[in-house]
Amino acid sequence: MKGDGMRVSPVNSKLRVRLLTVALLVVLGFVAAGVAGAARSTSSAAVKTRSLKHLGVVLVNAKGRTLYVFMKDKHSRVTCTGTCAKYWPPLKWKSASRPGAAGAAKGSLLGLDKDPAGGKVVTYHHWPLYTYAGDSAPGQANGQGLNVNGGKWYVMSPSGTVVKHKT
Numbered sequence: 001m002k003g004d005g006m007r008v009s010p011v012n013s014k015l016r017v018r019l020l021t022v023a024l025l026v027v028l029g030f031v032a033a034g035v036a037g038a039a040r041s042t043s044s045a046a047v048k049t050r051s052l053k054h055l056g057v058v059l060v061n062a063k064g065r066t067l068y069v070f071m072k073d074k075h076s077r078v079t080c081t082g083t084c085a086k087y088w089p090p091l092k093w094k095s096a097s098r099p100g101a102a103g104a105a106k107g108s109l110l111g112l113d114k115d116p117a118g119g120k121v122v123t124y125h126h127w128p129l130y131t132y133a134g135d136s137a138p139g140q141a142n143g144q145g146l147n148v149n150g151g152k153w154y155v156m157s158p159s160g161t162v163v164k165h166k167t
Contacts, residue, residue, distance in 0.1 A: 046099035054166040064138030069127040072151030104158035125160030
């Protein structure tokens with residue numbers, strides 16, 4: 001017997017090590033699941049934000065390409081189809097789940113609209129979102145303020161406000 005009158009048998013010692021190992025693995029599993037969930041929610045974001053020179057923080061797609069709204073849509077429905085959609089491709093959504101947001105974009109302002117050409121288009125504050133074929137890389141906003149394809153095109157802020165001016 002040791003000083004406190006209790007003996008620790010080799011079996012009890014091995015059992016303690018096993019229990020501690022199992023507990024550690026369970027904790028690590030929860031941590032890994034949380035990290036994977038966080039990565040999944042960011043990577044599945046349809047709409048993110050980016051700061052653009054002279055425009056401030058605006059909406060961009062998952063690849064960092066600037067997103068635009070078409071004033072002819074009147075804060076309601078997709079109207080850019082056919083030839084228009086070749087230059088202004090709508091932000092399509094193919095998943096059964098709702099589109100996600102990242103950065104300063106608000107998930108509560110995201111929605112979906114039926115695309116007349118088929119499928120669903122991501123909307124923000126009820127505006128269908130489009131990219132512009134004239135933007136060849138992330139961070140460009142060459143479509144800002146253009147009056148083509150039957151209407152004007154503008155970027156949008158994370159608050160859901162159409163940005164019509166440069167800062």
